[in-house]
Amino acid sequence: MIIDLFAGPGGWDIGATRLGFEVTGIERDHSACETRRAVGLATVEGDVRHYGPADFPEASDLIGSPPCQPYSVGGKGRGRAALDTVLALAAHLASRQNITQALAGFDDDRTGLVLEPLRWALEAIDAGRPYKTVLLEQVSTVLPVWEAFARILRAEGYSVATGRLSAEEYGVPQTRVRAFLAASLSGKARLPEPTHHRYRKDAVQGQEALWLRPWISMADAIGWGMTARPALTIAVGTAAGGPDPSCVGGSGARATLYGERDAGRWIDCTRIVDADDLPAYRGGRRDTIRLSVQDAAILQTFPADHPWQGSRTKQLEQIGNAVPPLLAMHVVAAATGLDLPAHMRQEAAA
Incomplete structure (x- = not known):
């Protein structure tokens, strides 16, 4: 079972369930929880900070998309301004220090939520039940945080890949760019290879890589x-x-x-x-x-x-x-070593 932190209405979860995975999502927004329940997704309505791996001992994999507002270029930028502090706190977590008091010092308490997936991953390791895969997503400005997490997880025995993915390169009809982390305990971690051309202004479709499909307008x-x-x-x-x-x-x-x-x-x-x-x-x-x-x-x-x-x-x-479900499906498939089934490849290309 996959445990999805900050699960929202189920973007990650729809992608994962299409691949045959069982997912339980934790989300505190009531409307998002009602949406999840209406579509039949397993849901825990609550604050991620009040739970940990011990509450979900059957979970074998971890997904997390912390709130993006503090780090978004469209917001007030409190998370971006506090980036050095966030990176320092990640290092404190890696050395198993308690950072509760430090988290209380953020002007926007959502800033520290980006550290929650690392806390979960490390607690699972210390309990002797490490997650087989860890998949994280956030706005592009959070990539330095994912890179810091990657160094920490590699020291714990994981193979880790990080990078920015542009949604239209995976059949999503929008130019959304997000930072991803994929960590694996078995085999080499990887992010998915593009299936569609990347949008470039004034570019003529088909003149770049012939094996890629046209972007979806x-x-x-x-x-x-x-x-x-x-x-x-x-x-x-x-x-x-x-x-x-x-x-x-x-x-x-x-x-x-x-x-x-x-x-x-x-x-x-x-x-x-x-x-x-x-x-x-x-x-x-x-x-x-x-x-x-x-x-x-x-x-x-x-x-x-x-x-x-x-x-x-x-x-x-x-x-x-939400994470676009089609993009999530590509990321989960790549991280877990699955090939997209034929009908899903056709759906992605449509």
Whole structure:
């Protein structure tokens, strides 16, 4: 069984269960837990900090995607500002020191949550039941933390691979870049090889690596929007500000969308009935380009009928925070030495 920390609505878990794994997720957001239950995912509603490996002795593998807000370039940057402290605390954990008091010193208590997967991994090692694989994901700025974790886990006997993966290179119709860590106790750890071309502005598909498939455009995925490239990262609004959660990206990303539309590389939405959601000029100004919940979910490669729970804002927040299930499936398969089944390879290429 895999234990998934900060499990959200189940991006990692859907990818893993498609490969035949049993997954239990820990998540404290009630709406995300309701979504998980509605889709049939095993769920513990609670704070990861209140649990440990001893509470899940049957778990053989570990997944973790800590909250990204403190480290995101779209946030206030408290996690990025505290990066040196986080790295020092990782070293303290490696030497089995108690860091509880130090964690209380962060302005944003989510900053220290990035250390929770390391705590779990080390506690499992000390209990004599080390996880066979450890898979972690976060925004790109967290890669130095994953690299520090890699050094610590190698000293504990793991093979570890770290790096940034761009979602469109795995069939996901958006240009989302995230930092990953894959650790294995058996065999050489690896991250998945790309299956699709990486998006590059003005590049002609098929002129790079002939064995890679074309990237999936936003229009290919949902039938409206950009016909020449993937969507930008699905953004998440927060109580502290940030972009509207129903938008694609922030102001710069919206400018890119408007540019695509103005250049004629745009298919109008035919599914959203509310005129306020349609991308258009109104009264001489540019209105915000908005997505329906279903559209945002499809761009994240969730099933179109995924049973999202909570308010519209909470549903979009869950989607924006999640690991795309298709990308998760590639990462889990690579880390565990599995080949994607034929029908899943065809799905990934669609």
